[in-house]
Amino acid sequence: MNTIKEVTSDSLNQVSKNSPEIIGAEILVRALAEEGVEFVWGYPGGSVLYIYDEIHKQDKFEHILVRHEQGAVHAADGYARATGNVGVALVTSGPGVTNAVTGIATAYMDSIPIVVITGNVPSNMIGEDAFQECDTVGITRPIVKHNFLVKDVRDLALTIKKAFHIAKTGRPGPVVIDIPKDISFHKTTYQYPETVEMRSYSPVLKGHSGQIRKAVSLLREAERPYIYTGGGVILADASAELKEFAELLGYPVTNTLMGLGGFPGTHPNFLGMPGMHGTYEANMTMQHSDVVVAIGARFDDRVIGNPGHFMSLPRKVIHIDIDPSVISKRVRADVPIVGNLKDVLLEMIAQIKAAGPLKNKTSVDAWWQQINEWRKTDCLKYDRDSQIVKPQYVVETLSKLTNGDAFVCSDVGQHQMWAAQFYKFNKPRRWINSGGLGTMGVGIPYAMGVKKAFPNETVCTITGEGSVQMCIQELSTCLQYDTPIKIISLNNRYLGMVRQWQELSYSKRYSHSYMDSLPDFVKLAEAYGHVGMRIENKSDVEGALREALALKDRTVFMDFQTDPTENVWPMVQAGKGITEMILSSENAE
Amino acid sequence: MRHIISVLIENEPGALSRVVGLFSARGYNIESLTVAPTEDSSLSRMTIVTTGSDEVIEQITKHLNRLVEVVKVYDLSDGAHIERELMLIKVRAVGKEREEMKRTTDIFRGRVIDVTDKSYTIELTGDSSKLDAFIDSIDKSAILETVRTGSSGIGRGERILRV
Numbered sequence: 138m139n140t141i142k143e144v145t146s147d148s149l150n151q152v153s154k155n156s157p158e159i160i161g162a163e164i165l166v167r168a169l170a171e172e173g174v175e176f177v178w179g180y181p182g183g184s185v186l187y188i189y190d191e192i193h194k195q196d197k198f199e200h201i202l203v204r205h206e207q208g209a210v211h212a213a214d215g216y217a218r219a220t221g222n223v224g225v226a227l228v229t230s231g232p233g234v235t236n237a238v239t240g241i242a243t244a245y246m247d248s249i250p251i252v253v254i255t256g257n258v259p260s261n262m263i264g265e266d267a268f269q270e271c272d273t274v275g276i277t278r279p280i281v282k283h284n285f286l287v288k289d290v291r292d293l294a295l296t297i298k299k300a301f302h303i304a305k306t307g308r309p310g311p312v313v314i315d316i317p318k319d320i321s322f323h324k325t326t327y328q329y330p331e332t333v334e335m336r337s338y339s340p341v342l343k344g345h346s347g348q349i350r351k352a353v354s355l356l357r358e359a360e361r362p363y364i365y366t367g368g369g370v371i372l373a374d375a376s377a378e379l380k381e382f383a384e385l386l387g388y389p390v391t392n393t394l395m396g397l398g399g400f401p402g403t404h405p406n407f408l409g410m411p412g413m414h415g416t417y418e419a420n421m422t423m424q425h426s427d428v429v430v431a432i433g434a435r436f437d438d439r440v441i442g443n444p445g446h447f448m449s450l451p452r453k454v455i456h457i458d459i460d461p462s463v464i465s466k467r468v469r470a471d472v473p474i475v476g477n478l479k480d481v482l483l484e485m486i487a488q489i490k491a492a493g494p495l496k497n498k499t500s501v502d503a504w505w506q507q508i509n510e511w512r513k514t515d516c517l518k519y520d521r522d523s524q525i526v527k528p529q530y531v532v533e534t535l536s537k538l539t540n541g542d543a544f545v546c547s548d549v550g551q552h553q554m555w556a557a558q559f560y561k562f563n564k565p566r567r568w569i570n571s572g573g574l575g576t577m578g579v580g581i582p583y584a585m586g587v588k589k590a591f592p593n594e595t596v597c598t599i600t601g602e603g604s605v606q607m608c609i610q611e612l613s614t615c616l617q618y619d620t621p622i623k624i625i626s627l628n629n630r631y632l633g634m635v636r637q638w639q640e641l642s643y644s645k646r647y648s649h650s651y652m653d654s655l656p657d658f659v660k661l662a663e664a665y666g667h668v669g670m671r672i673e674n675k676s677d678v679e680g681a682l683r684e685a686l687a688l689k690d691r692t693v694f695m696d697f698q699t700d701p702t703e704n705v706w707p708m709v710q711a712g713k714g715i716t717e718m719i720l721s722s723e724n725a726e
Numbered sequence: 727m728r729h730i731i732s733v734l735i736e737n738e739p740g741a742l743s744r745v746v747g748l749f750s751a752r753g754y755n756i757e758s759l760t761v762a763p764t765e766d767s768s769l770s771r772m773t774i775v776t777t778g779s780d781e782v783i784e785q786i787t788k789h790l791n792r793l794v795e796v797v798k799v800y801d802l803s804d805g806a807h808i809e810r811e812l813m814l815i816k817v818r819a820v821g822k823e824r825e826e827m828k829r830t831t832d833i834f835r836g837r838v839i840d841v842t843d844k845s846y847t848i849e850l851t852g853d854s855s856k857l858d859a860f861i862d863s864i865d866k867s868a869i870l871e872t873v874r875t876g877s878s879g880i881g882r883g884e885r886i887l888r889v
Contacts, residue, residue: 337735337797465784
């Protein structure tokens with residue numbers, strides 16, 4: 138059997154024997170530049186001072202000083218989601234690391250490529266309960282794709298190369314590099330490896346041709362087909378292929394929360410988002426389909442609800458994903474295909490074309506008729522005549538004013554669901570939210586990261602008065618580093634999603650979901666040097682949004698006083714089947 | 727069902743904790759786990775004995791493969807294999823039972839490797855059920871101390887796991 142020859146630190150050091158020795162911190166800074174890093178979000182501290190000293194001396198990338206390490210990791214994560222590049226954050230040991238943990242876990246759950254560099258106490262003090270020491274590799278192990286503790290400065294360059302390689306290939310994810318302080322000032326020669334091969338890590342790219350053939354034949358014979366796609370399509374940059382695939386077949390498409398923008402939101406084949414707060418037509422189509430092709434999606438609990446209910450009807454499942462562990466995890470796949478989605482879709486498109494015209498037109502036409510009946514339910518209706526500001530109206534107006542083309546970040550809660558339902562995303566990588574971990578507080582740092590990458594584009598954050606206070610300190614960073622963002626806060630004075638569950642499942646006992654003593658957000662925004670607006674009437678919504686969007690070089694905090702009793706509909710309560718939907722408050726009782 | 731899974735993993739510090747962490751994080755069982763470097767000192771070989779439905783075992787092997795430092799995963803129970811475990815057991819051996827203990831040890835092809843006037847320390851190898859059978863066949867109250875290594879496994883004949 139073949140053994141893959143691995144690039145080792147020794148071989149690298151031999152090649153570069155003649156070059157001068159430099160310290161670890163300089164190696165790090167030069168390696169980041171070689172990886173094409175444009176921005177590093179970070180916060181200094183004792184263990185990373187050599188690294189900060191080197192950052193001071195270079196001009197290859199910009200360092201953005203956040204106000205809390207959580208914000209640094211979220212910003213790097215937001216940048217990665219919007220660009221597809223690896224985002225980079227830098228934090229010090231101990232509390233720097235523990236503050237970063239929420240950010241790392243958030244990126245992990247949504248498979249986002251980031252590299253987090255953490256300082257640690259000097260090697261000889263590790264394990265001695267030194268000041269600002271923590272077991273970084275141990276703490277982050279369950280929430281990273283991989284992590285490294287660098288024990289020898291001669292391993293540093295190769296470790297950085299491996300970290301970026303692992304973060305962005307296969308199913309992407311966060312990688313942590315823990316660098317003890319002495320490594321950052323030890324000297325060695327430097328040469329950055331051009332390639333890296335690891336015998337233990339080689340993600341499968343090409344899908345199995347036989348399986349693809351089976352899938353194509355199932356799809357061609359389907360009577361009630363459904364294309365169900367998730368965040369994988371975005372991560373694989375496969376939206377164009379998905380569009381061609383779906384149009385070639387003429388089948389209905391749904392995008393999960395993480396997959397929005399993977400297929401144009403205004404396309405006639407698009408049924409909206411499925412799941413707990415998915416559209417009626419998306420869920421009904423999912424449940425009653427006879428062939429589902431899942432593309433970069435994982436049948437998670439917020440999408441299919443009760444798996445027993447979902448599996449109670451016979452259905453063939455084709456499941457395409459780059460990570461085999463996702464396949465048959467919650468729903469058994471009849472045709473599993475492991476591979477890069479872009480490549481697999483291209484091969485499917487070629488095979489579908491080669492196989493000639495589809496012969497299932499009659500049944501698919503009938504299927505569309507049924508779907509159009511479901512669509513008539515108009516499940517996203519809300520009281521448009523209300524003079525109180527309806528949160529849905531705010532999002533809908535924003536979608537209209539920006540043509541579905543803005544970068545829209547969100548926090549977590551009701552506003553996130555309204556953003557997903559009412560903003561019609563036409564492009565991938567424009568919808569930036571924490572889907573898996575559901576981290577409140579990501580909104581401002583996400584927008585900050587996105588704006589750095591796209592300084593000339595409109596970058597908004599849809600948030601609520603609960604979430605926004607979880608990382609509000611980053612307003613200060615937005616001013617210092619000139620990242621003007623538009624914050625659309627749907628302020629209903631409640632932790633709305635909690636309140637909604639309490640209303641429906643806890644007999645309206647609103648335990649600790651009401652927020653009294655909220656700050657004056659207008660004054661707060663002004664105190665941070667930004668523009669604040671308070672909008673109380675429906676008639677002022679569009680004007681205020683127009684005004685804020687026109688203030689291109691200012692961060693604007695829009696405090697919309699919205700209806701405190703509004704709920705997100707439709708809703709599938711936890712544990713129910715996806716067709717057991719509550720459509721509005723009238724049938725919630 | 728009981729499965730015996732072999733893993734070749736980079737011999738790096740912390741590699742073991744990634745495997746153990748995976749099992750605890752996802753709620754999988756570990757009946758036993760053994761690990762030691764192979765003839766190639768850059769690689770460790772692990773034998774994990776676990777139980778679970780076919781679906782669970784499939785997930786376990788997939789998740790093991792997903793770990794960056796894991797080079798190869800092989801479910802030995804998929805085919806013919808050999809499994810051995812070593813047990814050292816210290817038993818009371820006085821009077822009548824001293825002779826009886828020696829006899830049982832011989833029947834199980836064990837060896838007495840340490841002797842005092844009151845005790846024997848017996849070395850026994852075999853698959854786990856053989857070691858269980860030995861324990862069942864002697865007087866429980868005679869057992870002073872037991873230490874078992876957990877199973878190590880290898881495929882039969884041409885079934886070879888290497889890089």
